[in-house]
Amino acid sequence: MRYKLVFTIFLSFFLILVFFLFKIQVIEHSQHKEFINSLMQKTILTKGNRGTIFDRNGFKIAWSKKIPYIEYNSNIDIESLKPYLTDKQILDLISSGKAYLDNYQIYELEKLGLYIHYEEKRFYVPEAFHIVGYVNSQGIGSSGIEKTYDSLLQGKIGSELIFSSPSGKVKQRIIQTEPENGEDITLTLDLNLQKYIYDEMKKINNPGAVIVENVKNGEILALVSYPNLEENFYDIDKFTWQKIVNDPSNPLLNRATMGLYSPGSAIKPLIAIAYLLSESTSATLNCTGRYEYKSSSGKTIAIFNDWLLSGHEETDLIKALRVSCNVYFYTIALEIGIDKIKSVADIFKISDLTKIDIEEKSGIFPSREWKEKQFKTIWYPGDTILTGIGQGYILLTPLEILNFYTTIANNGKTPRPHLLKSEKVEYTNEVSLPDKIWNTINEGLLEVTTYNDGSLKNRGTAYLSFKDAPYKIAGKTGTAEVSKSKKAHSWFAGFGPIEDPTYSVVVMFENGGSGSEMAAPFARKVFDYLLKGVESNE
Template sequence: MKKKDFLFLGTIFVIFFILLLRLWQIQILNADKYKQLAEQNRIRIIKIPAPRGIIYDRNGIPLVENIPSFAALISPEYADKIDLNLLSKILNIPQEELQNRLNTKTESIYIPIKIKEDLTFKEIAMLEARRSEIPGLIIETELKRHYPFGHATAHLLGYLGKITEQQIKSNPQYQKLPSYFQVGQTGLEKLFDDILIGIPGEKIIEVDALGRELRLIKESPPIKGEDLYLTIDALLQESAYRAFENYSGAFVAIKPDTGEVLALVSSPSFDPNKFVEGVPPQYWNELTNNPKNPLLNRATQGLYAPGSTFKIITALAGLEEGVITPDRVLVNCTGGVTLGKWTFGCWRKEGHGAVNLRRALIESCDVYFYELGKILGIKRIYKYATLLGLGSVTGFSADEKSGLVPDEEWKKSVKKTSWFLGDTYNTAIGQGFLKVTPIQMARVMATIVNGGNKITPYLVKGSKSEKENLNLDVKNLEIIKNALSGVVNEPEGTASGARSYIIKFGGKTGTVQVVSKKLKEKLSYKNIEHHAWFIGFAPVDSPEMAFSVIIEHGGSGGAVAAPVAKNILEGYILKKRQLNVKN
């Protein structure tokens, strides 16, 4: 063997011997020391939720925002070493409930268990002071979702909740997130969750036995979700909700030329802020057991007969088909008409006398529209009702109801009976089998005042609204629009009591029978009162808003719904003026 080879082998042997000696020292001589170090130091992989995107109204006012919050967490390996009595006193949580939270299974032994969110500064101070007695404690800063307008925007924005198993199965994006992450469950929070949620980050740290961070090993910062800018006007939204304080119903306002939704309110409502930390069972039971169903979005899912607001469509059909003229006296109303053994009454028992179209709309003469409905027939009424969008969804949201416009074929198929003239009478004045949603009726009004263009309502700025020209005679639309101004602004109008000296608006009242008049006289409880409608536009000369108001069991459209509309409009204008003065 050459001397060079001998030296090489010798060197290898010495290196190997040194390594072996070091290994023996670590594993045998210093085993206890390194075991202790291993037990006292841990690697933590912490998922960092991305700040959700902010949702703004059309003027840049935040409708939902993120506010700083503090949470207490415990590392899973210390869950059975916690002094429950101490922690219970500091956090004001019963020991049994605390134990249940500590028993929560996480996806990984490295994922801490959250035991309380939204810590007060007093709780934080007390935890820090006793940290040595609470091994594995982590106090984490997080961003909490906050809805500054509360109930007013609840149905519009929706709420967050922990990821459900069904969501994990249906959305691959959620499979990468820990189960305690919150995602959109309803409303816009759900619809736009994929852009609002952002991209979570990750932090790998080394901690000691008390859970205190020793050093940062690696960090991938989260990427904030995209902000969302809506067409909603927060001031109008809030004004509408305040006007509905004592009522069940809905309000929808649309910009007639574009389809932008300016306000969408459903009442009663709920507090989305109570869902942020996980809805308390007691509050959830209150909501689900409430007979008024506050979780229902009445603006898009509430179905009602349109009442006399439908007379706008019957009138338009008569003008477009050429069977009436504005000045032609069609009937001499004496308070009702007789059909066989049935009497179809007018709301004014003494009658309206000789009535033309303008008076019929302003004073809402039922007998005029019975006769017009008879002349038109149900096929032509159906034609114009569906042309204006009734009986089908507006395209505004995935969960809206389509409603119903009945005809001969529908009744034969569903009711297994023939269509009678009495059915046409009822349909012509918006009663009977007709069912509409508030957003549909707001769009009908928008079509009347924008020159006959049927628009698709939308909520997000930058969206494109589909616009369909219905080829309606603009002169006929002006005739109706002029009469609807008279409903509010002339002494004989059914909504004259709601006339405003702050803003001139027009519209049509509607009163929907819930039970027959005879039965109503026998019974007295509130839930058989008529539903009250008012659909309108403002201002009269150059409409910037088309809207609908429905008050469940409110009584008369002219006495209840129209004044609510007035309160909404005036409250909105006065609030804007106040802000302009301040600015």
């Protein structure tokens, strides 16, 4: 009886098992097959390459490559890979879980059933680092052109269906959606000019910035900040990165658009314009080499020296621009006052953002209200005197100075400086002044580079740099004092050829000393390249 009961129970369980096996394998076969297959398939998202950035002549400035690699997983047999990988690749695979491949290795590893991944790597021309910028670890533009035009450059997502064996080997790959590369863009930059300027700055090895602009349409042909990040951004290890971050010369700073500096005498044309708008005729004075600021009772309160202590003697406005006579500009600045100077600075938008298509800082052109808000104190006559020679509280970027000189070159029209190539010219400002004022300023700036009577008191401050040039440049040197313990910032800003201005150039060297001795000779090299066809333009 007990035997029959056990047999009946066993038979019942056996029949139930047979039933469920039949149900799973026959009745529900398609359903379970779909489930099993789903465990051996997955969708992988892929992304197209980021767009290439070209210079105006078609040279690559930033571009991407897809670098193949394999990832370690529990199904990988390291021994089976040794015939196909180098010892270093095996070590990388074991230690980091990833091994980069050479193209010739891909086919053999795919035959083994391994899935080949691709990592996008971005490459840059180092001399253009501050212009192009970089992307972050997610491939999103984080600075420069990469950030501004990220939406254009970004590659589009695609997808791929992968079928694997139970052991994890790839059996089949089906592309569902093709990834698309991002758009290529062309910049106004002339890479040869950019490299030439950078290499020349490297020889000097002094921090600074140089910008070249087409005055007719605002195209930036070169924008160099030295020093630069010359290492490949994505190959920098933590030790090197800390060294770069702590470098006192600050190679990560784009001095051309983000550095704020006292402009020194480079600002004097603005003071001259403010004066000519106040006076029908410009005064002539005797420069003795010093200016005495006196009280209403005639008592000398402060003495301000000229850069030429022996003085420039009889000086009018044109000569004052030519020889950069501080005494003349002390005098006229105090005569017209800070309110008038500030109003003219605002007409030229001299401290405003220029709207260039990379990061920039706005400058500071002080006023009574600004000083009171900033320092909780009143504006003094001495502040106006220093403003007249570009000292005191004025801080501007090299790009803002360039924008001002481009406006002079165009007799008041300011094209927006830009790096993306475009047929459209956009103007950000238009200053309407009498032709007489433009002519006076241009004459003074031309004499800076061309006038010489053999005496230091009368010679143009940039004459020695441009004396044998086969073209004529209008420009201004600047020597901006920063502290007694450091050299002055060295400036030159100008445009040419004077008959039909095409290029404007600004040169600034941090603590480079006199504008006549450092910035002006460097500007001569740049104008030679542009107008004489030297170096690679020969």
